[in-house]
Amino acid sequence: MGHELFDLEPRFKRDLEPQEMLRVIFDYAAKIAKERILDNVLMLMADMGRDMIVSDRCTVWLLDTKKNELWSKVAHGVDEIRIPSTAGLVGYAVTHDKAVFIDDAYTNDEYKPYLVNGALRTDQQTGYRTKALMVIPFRNNEGEIMGAYQAINKMTTNEQFSVKDMEYLTLAASYAGKSLESALLTHEIEETQKEIIFTMGEIGESRSKETGNHVKRVAEYSYLLALGLGMSQEEADLLKMASPMHDIGKVAIPDDVLKKPGKLTDEEFKIMQGHTLIGYNLLKNSNRHILKTAAVVAHEHHEKWNGRGYPQGLKGDEIHIYGRITAIADVFDALGSERVYKKAWELDRILNLFKEERGEHFDPRLVDVFFEQLPAILRIRNIYSDDNLEEHSV
Structure with a gap:
């Protein structure tokens, strides 16, 4: 010392x-x-x-x-x-x-x-x-x-x-x-903030019939990806706390769209896309670092590396790294989970998609990190597994 x-x-x-x-x-x-x-x-x-x-x-x-x-x-x-x-x-x-x-x-x-x-x-x-x-x-x-x-x-x-x-x-x-x-x-305050954030994230997901394990898995995946990318422990912890809020904007999406079992129409899909802006607007004015980070995640987790995502059509490094990380975590979990309108994808199919979307949907560096962290990610998926989840993941 x-x-x-x-x-x-x-x-x-x-x-x-x-x-x-x-x-x-x-x-x-x-x-x-x-x-x-x-x-x-x-x-x-x-x-x-x-x-x-x-x-x-x-x-x-x-x-x-x-x-x-x-x-x-x-x-x-x-x-x-x-x-x-x-x-x-x-x-x-x-x-x-x-x-x-x-x-x-x-x-x-x-x-x-x-x-x-x-x-x-x-x-x-x-x-x-x-x-x-x-x-x-x-x-x-x-x-x-x-x-x-x-x-x-x-x-x-x-x-x-x-x-x-x-x-x-x-x-x-x-x-x-x-x-x-x-x-x-300070620790007690932070733990209370975490509990509130997870609860709010679960509320957003539960309206669309998904359990809180989705937000737990996304949080853990995001944490592993952040560390694998070389982020500091403090920043990885911050993202882990904030990422459960990625879909908080779904609280304001009408039930007839949010809970529709079949394919969405173009108009319905546009309404569903609004959850990113709603979530951002709910969180953006907070002075709390965690909630500011959550605002970024809610706003940008559906942006794509190739610029074809929403709501802003950001491209490449224009997308905040928190949004890019949460995107991979969220898509991996959504594809691997069963929904009323689809079966869960087999792991090999998901991994092939990630390879195909490297540099398209996803940041290529993060796809590489994802594969490096895959054994740990699969352990997390097993720990927080759940069955028969019904939710639209847009």
Whole structure:
């Protein structure tokens, strides 16, 4: 992380000097203050604690009061772990509001009841061997316990944490509680926005007798295509949140057109095309980044690379990349789904069409990315599959 710790032996490090400690704290405080994505804040918190006390691993646990669980996505080297809120040493620390400080988790008699079959619960899940360990609960601004810092295995020659280490980790925990409260609020707002957007997207689809799984699949396909194209994680997440709104304009299409089981007349087709402009006009005046993106998607997901799409007849790079990505995701899902007026296409037929439409309907680069991402796309289709869907996809 830019804080050099000189080896005493190949695998050992030394404790930080006071000026190095200050540099670590100031560097991480600046990074954390700028970060709004919860997972990134948690990772920075874990890195800060690890660097401050020279531990091998540091985990930030959060208390999920609804599920009575402790969870972490930032146990170094592993994916998300969830445990009962009373389980293990971290559960003990949080439940009893008491810091845990031990030299060897497997020989310490006081905490032996919190081992599972002679091992730490998380060690059982990860195969890791915990020796020295500290757990420090942290609180929000209301004084409520919201989680805990857990540091594992001191990396200096004596391999034991000191009282000074506990003071430093307690300082980090105090800072974590205050910083995480803001990040959690932002996260909650974003999750609420996602829920609203998916619900609105489902409303648009349900009027035409399609389930919400269509918008889920389109969202996931769009996300995979965005990442495959080289977009940043942040932009791919943004498109994933916005793409479910692509057909929101269908809420204003008359039932006799929207739900017609047979082929549309030219006049009816023109009415159906209006859902792109309706959706755009519904969303375009929002100041929210997600909804602005959704407005672009709603407006341009029926444009074609060759300029023969609608509503504006845009061509090539004139079409926003969000519209081009959602177009592929939407068409792939529509063709592979059964409708009252058609059977679902076989996969080979769809893939042949995509090859034929490379550079015609679809951005050629995105068609290439689609085929690169096809195994993951098919997994998503299987996860969110549904049967007997009835909807016009125009």
